[in-house]
Amino acid sequence: DAGITQSPRHKVTETGTPVTLRCHQTENHRYMYWYRQDPGHGLRLIHYSYGVKDTDKGEVSDGYSVSRSKTEDFLLTLESATSSQTSVYFCAISESGGGTEAFFGQGTRLTVV
Amino acid sequence: GEDVEQSLFLSVREGDSSVINCTYTDSSSTYLYWYKQEPGAGLQLLTYIFSNMDMKQDQRLTVLLNKKDKHLSLRIADTQTGDSAIYFCARQSGAGSYQLTFGKGTKLSVIP
Numbered sequence: 001d002a003g004i005t006q007s008p009r010h011k012v013t014e015t016g017t018p019v020t021l022r023c024h025q026t027e028n029h030r031y032m033y034w035y036r037q038d039p040g041h042g043l044r045l046i047h048y049s050y051g052v053k054d055t056d057k058g059e060v061s062d063g064y065s066v067s068r069s070k071t072e073d074f075l076l077t078l079e080s081a082t083s084s085q086t087s088v089y090f091c092a093i094s095e096s097g098g099g100t101e102a103f104f105g106q107g108t109r110l111t112v113v
Numbered sequence: 114g115e116d117v118e119q120s121l122f123l124s125v126r127e128g129d130s131s132v133i134n135c136t137y138t139d140s141s142s143t144y145l146y147w148y149k150q151e152p153g154a155g156l157q158l159l160t161y162i163f164s165n166m167d168m169k170q171d172q173r174l175t176v177l178l179n180k181k182d183k184h185l186s187l188r189i190a191d192t193q194t195g196d197s198a199i200y201f202c203a204r205q206s207g208a209g210s211y212q213l214t215f216g217k218g219t220k221l222s223v224i225p
Binding site for chain 1: 153155156157161201203215216217
């Protein structure tokens with residue numbers, strides 16, 4: 001299995017609080033991604049990174065920010081969590097951006113109450 | 114309609130073949146993927162096909178692509194109970210595109 005670790009695996013937080021999810025990889029892959037998975041929607045891309053300090057928005061980026069200060073870490077921050085951000089969040093990595101296998105982490109289940 | 118569409122459920126008997134279908138709207142899709150998700154786990158890439166191919170076979174898995182109809186299928190031969198999972202079709206648009214667009218997933222249930 002590709003070396004991807006997401007932390008925490010589960011979190012319950014209150015509306016309005018900031019939350020940071022961490023994705024750590026040991027594969028030295030250039031590309032990292034954050035997806036959210038919701039019933040009836042499949043997976044949707046939030047943000048992605050194509051290098052250290054290089055990030056861009058995905059399909060559902062509103063309310064989220066990311067940072068990548070090191071190759072191995074990609075952080076997803078909810079500045080002020082809302083109930084609509086209750087979801088399962090998946091990190092993925094890939095060696096290159098096109099047509100190569102993306103490896104997924106185990107997911108973080110976030111509940112905003 | 115949705116960008117990538119799949120039926121939500123499929124039930125088959127153990128030993129039979131399963132066929133999971135997917136349609137997509139964007140004809141610029143370069144790579145098309147099938148991912149498998151078991152309960153409580155992340156997504157595992159099963160196979161992918163490049164848009165200039167019609168078929169790809171890998172052991173029990175056969176992928177068929179009809180580019181004209183924008184239809185992709187995954188056939189699992191001799192389906193086993195361990196194949197019970199959610200299967201996602203995904204597409205990647207164009208060279209240099211980093212975004213995968215996923216269908217909502219098809220839940221495959223294998224009846225012993």
